[in-house]
Amino acid sequence: MDLSYNPEERAFRDEVRTFLQDHLDSRLRERVRSGQRLTKADYETWHALLNSRGWLAVTWPPEYGGTGWNAVQRHIFEEECCAAGAPRIVPFGVSMLGPVLIRFGSPAQREFYLPRILDGTDWWCQGYSEPGAGSDLASLRTRAVRDGDHYVVSGQKTWTTLGQHANRIFCLVRTATAGKPQEGISFLLIDMRSPGIEVRPIVLLDGEHEVNEVFFDNVRVPVENLVGEENAGWTYAKYLLTHERTGIAGVGFSTSALAELKRIARAQRKNGRPLADDPYFAARIARVEIDLEAMKTTNLRMIAAAAQGSAPGVESSMLKIKGTVIRQEINDLARRALGPYALPFVSEALDAGHNETAIGPDFANPLASQYFNNRKLSIYGGSNEIQKNIIAKTLGL
Amino acid sequence: MDFTHTEQRRLLEETLQRFLRDNYPMSLRHEHAAARPGFSRELWSRFAELGLVGALFREEHGGFGGAGFDLTVLFEGLGRALVVEPFLATLLGGSLLAELGTPEQRSLLAQIIEGERLVSLAHGEPQGRYELADVATTAERDATGVWKLHGSKAVVPNGDSADWLIVSARIHGEQTDPQGIGLYLVEASTEGLERRGYATVDGGHAAEITLDGVVLDESAALGAPGESFAALEKAVDQGTLALCAEALGAMQTATDITLEYLKTRKQFGVAIGGFQALQHRYVELLIEIEQVRSQLINAASSVEHHAPDRRWQLSAAKHLVGRVGRLVAEETVQLHGGIAMTWEYDLGHFAKRLVMIDHWLGDTDHHLEQCAVLGRDQPAV
């Protein structure tokens, strides 16, 4: 047993750290740290920076412009990015679609789409869920009917994260109704500017426009936009979901959120003393820190196994559950730490360039909203209940 | 033993319920919450006409209620519909006015009960967190008897629209000494008083208030200068009781909405309420809510008791509400899935209010500590 990074891994970590120190724009870093709104341009700038260093597609092999990193390197990279206050990498093109195209796409699709993901020409969004198909994704009903060398797509997707920025959407569509529901699903790449597509915003409970409904009314999609085989989309979707779930533990996010929580607890006062010195509050922090510490090693154990080639199984479901619960708990404590100053909310203060003085401590404004927003973590990417079902099933229960 | 409400309170409950059902759709609530002053003046007048503002005060003060159970019945109903009108501010400010006011000061109560004027309590301070005795705002009296106030007040409920503020300030003693705190009835337009209003996460409105040499004549002092703490505690306890009742109401609506959804939302070909994993989680909430209901009864029947007992009961209730409120909020959202994350669906707003009630008048940790300290020297019952 040896939990430490080896010399090459340490050298790699230092290289990442130095790069971020030297190149990550300090204003952007500050905006991420203070929980401000990020614009489309912010994400694009961040992607471009990583792409210039060849570090955007951490799960892709080098021949497609990826890093070819192993699981440990990816983990180190994620840790360092979070610690540096970098924005997240928008996952839909880079982390979700890319691996599917590399594995199942045609040479022409790979050649056309992969470079466009890297250079930011395309912003993808994920069209899986429908109003009637959430946990039971296979019950999806958006139809694609073959008409000559086109599919004609009609139906509705929902919860499409950042679809308002996207010019393309990858969709699961129904191409057959006979047999098991899973057997009639295909994976289609759709240009959002096609006639017949309408994107409508969904405002979340924190007042933010983060997700959308996407309506398809007889949208014509060229058949060459089918990924892999017709009616085999479920296999690709499952492959993609496994990718969605790696890194799902969110160790990097939790680690930086915990550090932030400790800063807040030191800055806040209770009876004239730092809140961090209050035994009860300190115990609350310690408890979540213990959970995180243990989970970090669970995560590393899984990463080490993955680096040796074993496919993520129930461990990824365990990490999804534990990881989201820990992040949510840290968010809860951050809100709690503010006392009455969790209450004020000035939406405009989340925008860059807002320069009125803060109400209460300057870190306070976004924290309650973040707590509410991150309730999504245990709902999406396969809800925590569904993850438990998955685990139970593998046990033969 | 009798756990039924009086005829009069049942009437109050019905009146309120009917009024809210007919006049208080969630869309309207959002509309009013989003614009200044964060609620509807018109609805406030109508609440007043129905005697619902009067239910906050005892008859001797021109009201129709004012007892613990009047408050719980009223606020539970308000919580069920997520009412944003300034009932809490009115209760906090108004009950101090009723308790300590001179006949002349009390004459303001009539206008408050009629819904014409608003009062709030400007007590909490930026450094004070939930500590009731932490008052750094100063009040100094010069030789002619004129008072001068300096300091800052934090997160004053509806402080941006109140016509009158009851401001606490330190006359003597250390910053956290319960002795030496004075209360002042201050017109919001008084020179030197600045307000910065804002919306709160849970749909309400509050204000930061700075007092920069606010000059007040002797008649502004409310109660005996320096001896206001007991009355302040009592008013805050009433506010705490009200918040607990409001939370109970919100918990009920949140679970009602969830039950309906569990029965109607289908996945995998069946209603999701058919999954035992979800059934148990839902039932757990109901058990906890009954605990809250019981402790609320304990608290409501203790509001006329002396301080240590009353305070313990109130803190116990607020602690439980904080704990269960978070549970109900998080679980009802989770049991719904994505839909509950949207602005358009009502549940999320109940969840937000439930969680944020914990940030008003002391959170679950604060009140646990109060119970621990107050209970330490009590013999076990």
Ligand SMILES: Cc1cc2nc3c(=O)[nH]c(=O)nc-3n(C[C@H](O)[C@H](O)[C@H](O)COP(=O)(O)OP(=O)(O)OC[C@H]3O[C@@H](n4cnc5c(N)ncnc54)[C@H](O)[C@@H]3O)c2cc1C
């Ligand atoms: C903020 C946000 C962003 C999202 N982004 C995207 C996106 O970009 N693209 C996309 O395609 N989708 C996205 N989603 C959708 C997400 O994947 C779904 O919300 C999720 O799959 C759950 O589906 P549902 O919301 O319909 O809940 P439902 O499936 O209706 O579930 C409701 C409740 O029932 C439980 N449940 C369901 N089945 C079972 C069972 N068999 N046993 C026990 N419990 C069960 C669930 O766990 C949940 O608690 C997003 C969702 C959110 C909230």
